[in-house]
Amino acid sequence: xxxxxxxxxxxxxxxGISIPGTFSSLVGSLYASQYADIGVARGTPPEAITKxxxxxxxxxxxxxxxxxxxxxxxxxxxxxxxxMAADTNPEVVAALVKLCYDAGAKKVKVFDNPCVDPxxxxxxSGIADAASAAGAEVSFMDERKFKDVRIDGRALKKxxxxxxxxxxxxxINVPIAKVHGLSxxxxxxxxxxxxxxxxxxxxxxxxxxxxxxxxxxxxxxxxVLDAVRILTxxxxxxxxxxxxxxxxxxxxxxxxxxxxxxxAETLFYIKGSRLGFVRIxxxxxxxxxxxxxxxxxxxxx
Amino acid sequence: xxKHTIRTLRRLSQGIFLLLFLFLFIxxxxxxxxxxxxxxxxxxxxxxLIAISTLLSAHAIVAGFFFSLIIIVLxxxxxxxxxxxxxxxxxxxxxxxxxxxxxxxxxxxSWHTLKYYILFFVLASxxxxxxxxxxxxxxxxxxxxxxxSVYPLVNYLTRAFFDTIYALQIPVITDGSEWVYSLLKxxxxxxxxPYFLQGIFIGTLFFLILALNLYERRFWCRYLCPLGxxxxxxxxxxxLKRSVSEGCTSCGICEKVCPxxxxxxxxxxxxxxxxxxxxDCDDLCPEGAISFGWKGRGEGVPIxxxxxxxxxxxxxxxxxxxxxxxxxxxxxxxxHPALIRPPGALDEGEFLKRCxxxxxxxxxxxxxxxxxxxxxxxxxxxxxxxxxxxIGYCEFxxxxxxxxxxxxxxxxxxxxxxxxxxxxxxxxxxSRCLPYAYDIPCIVCEEVCPTPEKxxxxxxxxxxxxxxxETILKLPRVDIERCVGCGICEAHCPVQxxxxxxxxxxxxxRSDANQLLLNP
Numbered sequence: 001x002x003x004x005x006x007x008x009x010x011x012x013x014x015x016g017i018s019i020p021g022t023f024s025s026l027v028g029s030l031y032a033s034q035y036a037d038i039g040v041a042r043g044t045p046p047e048a049i050t051k052x053x054x055x056x057x058x059x060x061x062x063x064x065x066x067x068x069x070x071x072x073x074x075x076x077x078x079x080x081x082x083x084m085a086a087d088t089n090p091e092v093v094a095a096l097v098k099l100c101y102d103a104g105a106k107k108v109k110v111f112d113n114p115c116v117d118p119x120x121x122x123x124x125s126g127i128a129d130a131a132s133a134a135g136a137e138v139s140f141m142d143e144r145k146f147k148d149v150r151i152d153g154r155a156l157k158k159x160x161x162x163x164x165x166x167x168x169x170x171x172i173n174v175p176i177a178k179v180h181g182l183s184x185x186x187x188x189x190x191x192x193x194x195x196x197x198x199x200x201x202x203x204x205x206x207x208x209x210x211x212x213x214x215x216x217x218x219x220x221x222x223x224v225l226d227a228v229r230i231l232t233x234x235x236x237x238x239x240x241x242x243x244x245x246x247x248x249x250x251x252x253x254x255x256x257x258x259x260x261x262x263x264a265e266t267l268f269y270i271k272g273s274r275l276g277f278v279r280i281x282x283x284x285x286x287x288x289x290x291x292x293x294x295x296x297x298x299x300x301x
Numbered sequence: 302x303x304k305h306t307i308r309t310l311r312r313l314s315q316g317i318f319l320l321l322f323l324f325l326f327i328x329x330x331x332x333x334x335x336x337x338x339x340x341x342x343x344x345x346x347x348x349x350l351i352a353i354s355t356l357l358s359a360h361a362i363v364a365g366f367f368f369s370l371i372i373i374v375l376x377x378x379x380x381x382x383x384x385x386x387x388x389x390x391x392x393x394x395x396x397x398x399x400x401x402x403x404x405x406x407x408x409x410x411s412w413h414t415l416k417y418y419i420l421f422f423v424l425a426s427x428x429x430x431x432x433x434x435x436x437x438x439x440x441x442x443x444x445x446x447x448x449x450s451v452y453p454l455v456n457y458l459t460r461a462f463f464d465t466i467y468a469l470q471i472p473v474i475t476d477g478s479e480w481v482y483s484l485l486k487x488x489x490x491x492x493x494x495p496y497f498l499q500g501i502f503i504g505t506l507f508f509l510i511l512a513l514n515l516y517e518r519r520f521w522c523r524y525l526c527p528l529g530x531x532x533x534x535x536x537x538x539x540x541l542k543r544s545v546s547e548g549c550t551s552c553g554i555c556e557k558v559c560p561x562x563x564x565x566x567x568x569x570x571x572x573x574x575x576x577x578x579x580x581d582c583d584d585l586c587p588e589g590a591i592s593f594g595w596k597g598r599g600e601g602v603p604i605x606x607x608x609x610x611x612x613x614x615x616x617x618x619x620x621x622x623x624x625x626x627x628x629x630x631x632x633x634x635x636x637h638p639a640l641i642r643p644p645g646a647l648d649e650g651e652f653l654k655r656c657x658x659x660x661x662x663x664x665x666x667x668x669x670x671x672x673x674x675x676x677x678x679x680x681x682x683x684x685x686x687x688x689x690x691x692i693g694y695c696e697f698x699x700x701x702x703x704x705x706x707x708x709x710x711x712x713x714x715x716x717x718x719x720x721x722x723x724x725x726x727x728x729x730x731x732s733r734c735l736p737y738a739y740d741i742p743c744i745v746c747e748e749v750c751p752t753p754e755k756x757x758x759x760x761x762x763x764x765x766x767x768x769x770x771e772t773i774l775k776l777p778r779v780d781i782e783r784c785v786g787c788g789i790c791e792a793h794c795p796v797q798x799x800x801x802x803x804x805x806x807x808x809x810x811r812s813d814a815n816q817l818l819l820n821p
Contacts, residue, residue, distance in 0.1 A: 121333075201743075
């Protein structure tokens with residue numbers, strides 16, 4: 001903030017104080033001119049919209065500091081190629097890795113616990129190659145690094161979680177937006193299943209509450225929702241090109257519930273409140289699903 | 302100067318081929334791509350016994366047929382150089398035999414002929430359509446034993462060792478050991494720890510065969526190996542011959558050092574078909590009287606086979622065929638539910654005529670799901686591959702097993718063809734499926750179902766639980782026209798001990814008979 005900005009803002013603030021009742025909203029909007037709650041970028045290439053979406057909420061420097069060890073957690077759940085939209089777009093992942101290094105990150109780690117063979121998922125999704133080329137440390141999950149963590153949630157009391165994500169300085173969640181048989185949609189919070197060890201299929205018995213419980217433990221610095229391509233049918237694994245919709249969109253935010261609610265509403269036209277994990281997340285104070293309360297900045301690239 | 306040069310050369314050659322063999326063996330594993338990108342079965346391709354027995358049993362020319370012709374021609378010209386200079390199992394026998402300090406080793410000369418009778422038995426069975434060669438073919442035996450037993454064992458030991466140091470978290474040392482461990486993981490260790498049914502049995506058999514070297518060096522090569530016998534017959538009149546000059550003092554050293562006791566009778570008589578062309582006798586002769594060359598008398602000593610024994614081995618080979626087949630498996634309409642063959646496997650009869658049980662498909666199987674049969678396919682199908690989804694499902698877009706099969710028992714499929722190949726079908730047991738039996742939501746089988754149009758779909762049903770309000774529950778249902786029987790549902794079913802959804806062999810594409818639908 002330079003001198004001129006400072007004067008301008010004190011001036012406006014002064015006016016704000018003089019008009020009771022409008023103060024907070026005015027200051028709020030001023031603040032928003034720097035940091036929106038949610039940044040949405042549309043266009044191509046994926047790398048550019050990833051950067052634009054993050055810039056819209058303050059830029060990567062707001063989130064990553066020099067010397068940070070960062071985990072970028074994509075969805076590498078399935079043995080599918082990028083055009084099938086079952087895994088996070090590799091270019092979005094690579095762009096994030098680059099941004100983190102640009103911001104001075106010491107090391108960027110990329111991993112996921114796929115539902116099928118990891119070698120095929122990592123390779124066929126294009127993520128392993130793209131992220132490695134961007135300088136990330138791409139590794140397969142090491143069974144020994146799952147440690148029982150107390151969660152004390154309503155559904156999950158404790159669960160083996162991946163230590164690398166618990167020990168990281170910063171965590172960036174980079175899910176892809178897809179439909180899902182039980183949770184209706186899989187967005188950001190559902191992506192945390194990828195850092196769960198053990199017999200994680202069991203959480204489907206109380207899926208929504210479990211996802212909120214996990215999301216309470218893993219608080220990401222940043223969520224980047226990949227909607228370059230979204231999967232609109234036969235999720236989460238897909239396999240039909242006809243189920244894939246190209247939206248060339250990336251959504252960034254810091255509130256796990258808000259990003260999922262916004263994604264559901266704008267990508268799939270499903271009210272956030274209709275998704276169990278979003279509603280419970282809102283009710284338990286993990287975040288907000290009330291989009292009218294949020295400042296949303298849209299950018300076209 | 303001349304001393305031991307040939308021996309050094311031979312050991313070098315054996316070492317190089319053994320390393321090549323082990324390298325290709327380790328490469329027999331997914332790298333995440335659709336293709337392996339490495340000719341991992343090349344040793345099987347060069348194996349003439351596999352080529353000939355498959356030709357007889359299935360009337361099929363295997364992919365490596367022309368490679369095996371190279372060995373046949375080479376042997377006819379040079380003798381059993383393959384055994385002495387190339388065969389990786391032979392090299393292992395050499396290595397173990399090194400620990401046998403008894404000299405001279407006991408020699409049972411008349412046992413030499415046993416391997417020929419084994420060969421006749423095997424070929425007679427093949428001619429009458431039973432493929433038994435693979436059980437005892439050295440290359441097949443070696444790959445199978447390494448895949449199902451030795452390699453898993455080495456992996457287990459290594460992992461246990463490094464995991465222990467990791468668990469102790471000793472400063473500096475653990476960092477170092479983890480560095481070594483990650484190096485090993487990226488080079489010689491497998492991606493995950495392999496587990497195999499019957500691994501203990503197959504491994505014990507292999508170690509016993511190796512241990513025979515302690516009783517008598519190269520016991521296997523001398524008395525048992527049918528490939529050695531086949532090459533022996535081919536080298537009845539080799540162009541490369543051993544000759545002894547006038548300088549011979551009959552000191553008997555050559556007879557003592559001969560690893561395959563091809564020099565006998567105390568007078569240096571040379572049995573060409575038994576000679577492995579190691580040329581140790583040439584190297585070690587104190588008088589320098591022995592040489593191998595193109596000239597000289599062409600006459601070796603013939604293989605002293607007893608006509609009656611030849612007859613008996615042939616007859617038993619033929620008789621073995623009906624003996625193996627008087628089991629219910631051979632009867633039409635009898636299908637073992639757990640005999641889920643790999644995708645691309647030929648129809649059972651044709652499959653058994655070709656499968657040499659080399660274990661390549663089980664080694665390469667990306668999920669470890671391919672396991673050796675015991676009696677699921679009858680004794681004739683012993684150690685052939687079957688999928689055990691509880692251990693590992695069939696990865697939807699993986700085609701590796703067909704790529705490594707040396708005889709085409711498993712056809713090489715494109716990813717597209719593979720995705721449409723059924724190996725069985727999933728069946729839901731509603732008596733323990735969570736939503737059906739207990740009103741507990743669970744869609745894991747539907748979620749993991751890989752067919753683009755999911756074979757498992759969810760039926761919305763209103764249920765009234767014992768307590769609480771009426772709710773809507775999603776019940777998994779199987780669409781048998783779309784199910785390919787990959788078994789990922791069975792592998793992921795939360796009812797772990799006895800999955801509530803499991804695969805049976807019914808509807809497998811390869812069979813016209815094992816079908817459920819009117820129009821499959």
